[in-house]
Amino acid sequence: MLAELAPHYRELVDRAREVAEKVRPIAAEADEAVDVHSVCRDALRESGLAGLTVPARHGGIDDEVDPLAVTVVREVFGGVSAHLDSLFGMQGIGSYALSVAGGERAQAHWLPQVVSLDAIAALGLTEPRVGSDLKAITTTVRTDGDELVLDGHKSWITNAPAAAFVTVLAREDDGYSLVLVPTDTPGVTITSGPGLIAPHVIGEVRLQGARVPTDSRLGEPGQAFRLVLATLASFRVSVAGSAVGLAQAALDEAVRHTTSREQFGTTLSRLGSVPEVLGSCWTDVEQARLLTYAAARAAASDPFAALHWSSMAKVAATETAGRVADRCVQAMGRFGVETGSTIERLYRNARPMRIYEGGNEVLLGQLAKTLTKPAPEPGR
Numbered sequence: 001m002l003a004e005l006a007p008h009y010r011e012l013v014d015r016a017r018e019v020a021e022k023v024r025p026i027a028a029e030a031d032e033a034v035d036v037h038s039v040c041r042d043a044l045r046e047s048g049l050a051g052l053t054v055p056a057r058h059g060g061i062d063d064e065v066d067p068l069a070v071t072v073v074r075e076v077f078g079g080v081s082a083h084l085d086s087l088f089g090m091q092g093i094g095s096y097a098l099s100v101a102g103g104e105r106a107q108a109h110w111l112p113q114v115v116s117l118d119a120i121a122a123l124g125l126t127e128p129r130v131g132s133d134l135k136a137i138t139t140t141v142r143t144d145g146d147e148l149v150l151d152g153h154k155s156w157i158t159n160a161p162a163a164a165f166v167t168v169l170a171r172e173d174d175g176y177s178l179v180l181v182p183t184d185t186p187g188v189t190i191t192s193g194p195g196l197i198a199p200h201v202i203g204e205v206r207l208q209g210a211r212v213p214t215d216s217r218l219g220e221p222g223q224a225f226r227l228v229l230a231t232l233a234s235f236r237v238s239v240a241g242s243a244v245g246l247a248q249a250a251l252d253e254a255v256r257h258t259t260s261r262e263q264f265g266t267t268l269s270r271l272g273s274v275p276e277v278l279g280s281c282w283t284d285v286e287q288a289r290l291l292t293y294a295a296a297r298a299a300a301s302d303p304f305a306a307l308h309w310s311s312m313a314k315v316a317a318t319e320t321a322g323r324v325a326d327r328c329v330q331a332m333g334r335f336g337v338e339t340g341s342t343i344e345r346l347y348r349n350a351r352p353m354r355i356y357e358g359g360n361e362v363l364l365g366q367l368a369k370t371l372t373k374p375a376p377e378p379g380r
């Protein structure tokens, strides 16, 4: 592997590998689960690694969430179990707005539980009729005395069926606010989500006159998008890490298979276009990893300024994962499409990555806007 990591990050990788090895024997089962798998939760809890998703002042590990640390751990998890990877990543994605803009009471109550996995966190942005166009949401929040009242429907929310709280995006007057809603609040109903080609713990969150204290609003009223952006700025690049791990695992499977199976008197790895497939997949994986680590390092020093690098890494690595998994399936012939095989699971798990945390087409559109923005006039 070409990309280098400092000793601190290599230690995190080793710790993540220990977790991954505990999960590996049940990884196929965990990746079919539609509720949080206890082996994944216990292994993650024992490792303490979920502390990487919360700042140290609230019980986490680093002073500020370090995108490179989260990314390298997700790289390890993404190569073994999508379920484990999602469980880890969502603890940060669901709780980050609370970490940076929540009230002290809620922070002290929830964040240590996020680290210990006694509380599962979720982020509720999407609605049945609204995906990429988040400003079109219809969920509302209004103040009534010393309470906030929420009404609406959040859809396809990762970990909702197991969550202790959901960070909900809602319209408030002319703006948008983020509100922390414990899932045991009267008026909150959670049901299972649809089945996916790559099963996922996903649910529908209905809010019908759900009342929470006013200090459950995270940050200032109407300022939600700044917090959503802060979350993406710190965590989007970690999806790239997970995708690199998946692509590497697919390539490892293809190498193992094509070097051990013979056809026409020689191994597949020497036949026809198979060497070209292996060589180009390796090149793709190394390229994606280099960009991902570089983007994560940039995000670690200034997450907002580096958002375009994070988006670029997310697009590049998830497209790589899809392409590499597909080509490795092909190189493995019928064994690549056998239900229950590792490569088949990786192939399915690669697909949703190009859709969530910003659809790749949407991110490419934003990158084009950044690229073509006129330079400020001299002296301004």
Ligand SMILES: Cc1cc2nc3c(=O)[nH]c(=O)nc-3n(C[C@H](O)[C@H](O)[C@H](O)COP(=O)(O)OP(=O)(O)OC[C@H]3O[C@@H](n4cnc5c(N)ncnc54)[C@H](O)[C@@H]3O)c2cc1C
Binding pocket: 122, 123, 124, 125, 126, 130, 131, 132, 133, 155, 156, 157, 158, 159, 200, 202, 352, 355, 356, 357, 358, 359, 360, 361, 362, 365
């Ligand atoms: C496994 C999984 C887990 C998820 N978990 C969560 C979660 O925890 N919380 C949550 O809130 N949501 C979650 N989602 C929902 C996810 O955020 C949305 O799927 C995503 O925002 C895209 O929205 P959409 O699926 O409605 O697609 P649409 O917005 O309908 O887009 C459809 C297609 O059009 C493209 N497109 C849309 N707008 C543009 C544009 N302006 N320019 C170019 N192309 C465009 C998209 O890239 C996509 O390819 C999850 C989704 C998946 C698959």
